[in-house]
Amino acid sequence: MIVIVNRFLLREGFNGITLWPFIILRSNSLKNDPILLNHERIHLRQQLELLIVFFYVWYAVEFLLKWYKYGNRLIAYKNISFEREAFTNEANLSYLKNRGLWRFWKY
Numbered sequence: 001m002i003v004i005v006n007r008f009l010l011r012e013g014f015n016g017i018t019l020w021p022f023i024i025l026r027s028n029s030l031k032n033d034p035i036l037l038n039h040e041r042i043h044l045r046q047q048l049e050l051l052i053v054f055f056y057v058w059y060a061v062e063f064l065l066k067w068y069k070y071g072n073r074l075i076a077y078k079n080i081s082f083e084r085e086a087f088t089n090e091a092n093l094s095y096l097k098n099r100g101l102w103r104f105w106k107y
Helices: 028-031 034-049 053-070 074-078 081-087
Strands: 002-005 016-019 022-025
Touching: 002 028, 016 034, 022 028, 022 034, 028 034, 034 053, 034 081, 053 074, 053 081, 074 081
Parallel strands: 002 022
Antiparallel strands: 016 022
C-alpha cells in the first residue's frame, strides 16, 4: 500500500480512491483516518482477488448498469458490490483478517 496525498486527483465529494497499489487521499489529515484507510484497504484486497484489471472492468460495468437502473451516478456508485462491501465493513478494523475470498459476492 502506497499512500499519496493529492486533492487534484479526486472528484469533488470524494476523500480517497484506490488504484492498485496506491491509495490517493484528498488531504494529509486523512492519513490518520482508520475507517477511510480500512475502506480503501478493502478495495486493495478486492483488486488483488480479481487480478487488478478484472476488478476495474467489473467495477465499470457494474457502475454503468446501476447508473442505468437508478438514473443517478451517486446512487449507482453506492450500490456497486465492491463499494457496498467496503462501506458496510469499513468501521470493522479487523474485517480483512477474517474476510473470506471474493466476499464482495455477498453484496
